[in-house]
Amino acid sequence: MLHYKRPLYVAYPLLYLNRIACKKKDFNVSKRVAILTSGGDAPGMNACIRATIIACQKAGYTLLGYKHGYNGLLQQEYISLSLDSTHNLIQQGGTILHSARCKEFMHEEGLLKAAHNLKKARIDSLIVIGGDGSFKGAAKLSEHWDGQIIGIPGTIDNDIAGTDATIGYFTAIDTAMSSIDKVRDTADAFERIFLVEVMGRNAGFLALNAALSSAADYVIVPEFFSSAESEIEKLVSQINAQRTLKGPVSFIVVVAENVWPNGLAGLTDALQQRNLQDVRPVTLGHVQRGGSPVAQDRLLATTLGEAAIRLVGKDISNVMVGEVNQRPVTVPLSETWKNTKPLNEARVGAMRTLMNERYNQADN
Ligand SMILES: Nc1ncnc2c1ncn2[C@@H]1O[C@H](COP(=O)(O)OP(=O)(O)O)[C@@H](O)[C@H]1O
Numbered sequence: 001m002l003h004y005k006r007p008l009y010v011a012y013p014l015l016y017l018n019r020i021a022c023k024k025k026d027f028n029v030s031k032r033v034a035i036l037t038s039g040g041d042a043p044g045m046n047a048c049i050r051a052t053i054i055a056c057q058k059a060g061y062t063l064l065g066y067k068h069g070y071n072g073l074l075q076q077e078y079i080s081l082s083l084d085s086t087h088n089l090i091q092q093g094g095t096i097l098h099s100a101r102c103k104e105f106m107h108e109e110g111l112l113k114a115a116h117n118l119k120k121a122r123i124d125s126l127i128v129i130g131g132d133g134s135f136k137g138a139a140k141l142s143e144h145w146d147g148q149i150i151g152i153p154g155t156i157d158n159d160i161a162g163t164d165a166t167i168g169y170f171t172a173i174d175t176a177m178s179s180i181d182k183v184r185d186t187a188d189a190f191e192r193i194f195l196v197e198v199m200g201r202n203a204g205f206l207a208l209n210a211a212l213s214s215a216a217d218y219v220i221v222p223e224f225f226s227s228a229e230s231e232i233e234k235l236v237s238q239i240n241a242q243r244t245l246k247g248p249v250s251f252i253v254v255v256a257e258n259v260w261p262n263g264l265a266g267l268t269d270a271l272q273q274r275n276l277q278d279v280r281p282v283t284l285g286h287v288q289r290g291g292s293p294v295a296q297d298r299l300l301a302t303t304l305g306e307a308a309i310r311l312v313g314k315d316i317s318n319v320m321v322g323e324v325n326q327r328p329v330t331v332p333l334s335e336t337w338k339n340t341k342p343l344n345e346a347r348v349g350a351m352r353t354l355m356n357e358r359y360n361q362a363d364n
Pocket residue numbers: 038039040070100101102103104105106107130131132133134135136137138140155
């Protein structure tokens with residue numbers, strides 16, 4: 001016997017309508033995404049924000065921008081980010097969302113308040129552009145908030161494991177390099193020793209690469225620093241060897257911040273005690289954090305911003321989106337600070353040959 005199968009919409013009209021409604025809802029799942037920039041600002045953060053705005057708009061997501069890092073979460077200070085905000089944004093230094101270091105967020109109460117505010121604002125996914133400190137904060141937040149958390153590495157220090165580079169790092173190298181080029185002009189004119197301090201917090205990426213790209217004579221980085229006593233011996237022997245060979249010439253030492261006891265003043269004293277009198281210290285400081293991002297930072301920022309939005313709604317959280325060999329990768333947030341990223345081996349080799357051991361006798 002043939003059974004006439006009635007179509008669903010005839011047999012169960014309500015169920016059918018409901019199904020259509022659900023399908024439509026699935027199709028249009030309008031996620032609410034929030035983004036913030038935290039810790040030291042870095043050139044390229046804006047380029048990253050721009051990429052997320054466009055990617056969210058294309059996916060039909062709502063994007064809110066919390067201002068002043070985690071303070072914005074605590075104060076519920078946010079703005080709606082739409083395509084209107086993207087014009088001329090890619091080339092702007094700093095961050096239109098502003099950044100901050102937020103003490104309150106380091107405590108349980110602050111974290112609970114932030115989680116409460118995120119729930120209240122019905123945020124599904126939070127994107128944090130920042131350094132390892134910001135990622136530690138994000139991981140802590142995930143203990144109190146069950147939304148999705150995605151980190152994007154943004155710091156001039158490049159001290160985040162799991163990604164070849166961080167947003168802002170390339171521009172900072174460029175800025176330090178061109179500043180050292182200028183220092184060299186005056187150093188040459190007076191045949192003086194110049195000590196140039198560059199940022200990097202506790203890592204030597206910026207110092208090493210700024211020194212190599214500006215053809216400095218010596219670089220002091222935390223990764224190879226054992227003691228002031230042994231380092232001063234090596235440095236003085238290079239200066240004296242160079243002077244013996246070439247007569248009075250300039251000598252530029254790039255020094256990573258936080259390495260030398262008492263900073264450049266301490267190193268200047270140590271050199272003067274060894275009869276090297278005409279020494280001038282220069283601290284490059286926050287100038288390294290500013291300026292329009294170079295192409296490499298814009299590209300990294302744009303790729304990572306787009307890749308982060310691709311993850312929205314997926315079953316993955318508490319990860320950083322980084323880049324390894326020019327491919328986006330996801331890395332658990334905890335690995336970004338538990339692992340230590342080593343300096344590039346080939347650059348270290350170049351550092352020894354062209355700078356720190358340049359005047360050493362060959363072994364053979
Ligand atoms: N252990 C932590 N717990 C909670 N929040 C943290 C923690 N570490 C850092 N943060 C938050 O992240 C912010 C930025 O961290 P910081 O180390 O200053 O910069 P960056 O993210 O650039 O490394 C801090 O001001 C704080 O609000």
